[in-house]
Amino acid sequence: MNSTNNKTLVMGLALAAGMLITGCSTEDPHIVCGREWNAAHQVVADTGAEFAMNDQLFVQFRYGKNFDFPKLVTTVYRGTLSNRGEKIWDREVAVTEKMGAYTLVGRAHRGGYMDARELARVHEPGPVVFEFSANGKVLAAKEINLTHNRLQKDQ
Template identity: 45%
Template sequence: MKNSKKVMMLATLALGAMFAGCSKPEPVIACGREWNPAVNIVADTGSVFRMADELIVQVRYGTGFDFNELKIAFYEGTLQNKGPQIWEHKARVTSRLDSYTLEGRSRRGGYATAREMTKLKAPGTVVIEVSSENGLIATKQLSIVNQ
C-alpha cells in the first residue's frame, strides 16, 4: 500500500511539473528608479513617481519574445479613459530575449527623470501600453506627482 501511494505521489508531481513547464508567465511592465544591468532587472517600485525621480521601464515577457517588433507607447490619461498619445518607441526583439528595458538619458547625466521619460509638462497620469504586431501585450498606469 505504501509503494502505491509513493507511485501515485510521484506521478502527480511529474504531471504538475509538466503543466507548470508548459505555462507561459504573464507579461509584466516593471517601472522603477533602479536598474541592475548585470542581471537585467528593474526593481518595480510601484506606480507613483515624483517628476524628478528617475524612471526606467522594463517589459518582461517570460520565456522569450515570440515576435520581432515591440512597441512601447505613452498616453495621457488613465486606463479607463486613455487620452492622446504622447510618444512611442519601437524596438527589434528576438526569441533569445525575455525582457526589454527602456531607459533614457537625462540632460543632467544619469537616467531620465519621470518628467523627461513621460514628456509631461505638469503632474498627471500616464498609461504605458506595450504591443506587438500580434496585438496588445500589457498596460500600466503611472501617476506622476510634484516633488
C-alpha cells in the first residue's frame, strides 16, 4: 500500500470510531413542555415555552439514560431562570433504574388533564420555572411563560 491509501484507511477508521462513539453517547438531561402527551409511547410533544393559562400542560424530564438515583424532586418557582422568586410547590417521587423519563401529568377535578394554571398552581400569568433535582443537585430547569387564557373554540 502506498501512503495515500494508508492515510485514507486511517481517516476512515477514525471517522468510523467517531461515529460509533457519537452513536453511543446520551443526550443531556432536559425538560420538555407541551400541550400534547402520547400515553402509549410515554412522550410529551415539545410545543414551546409559552402557554395560555387554560392550555393543557405536560412537563417531562428526560434524563438521557436510565435514572441512577432513587428519588427525583420536582420544584416549581415563580420567576425566571436567572431570577427565581418564591417556591410554589415541590414534590419528591421514587424512581427506578428502569426509568429514563418522568412526566408530570395531572388529572383535573372537572375531568381530563390539568391546564397550565392547575399544574403550576398559579393564579396570574407570568414566568414559571420547573426544576428537577436528585441528591441535592439540579439536573435540569426550564422556564415557561404563562399568558392570559385563550378563547375556547366551542364558545
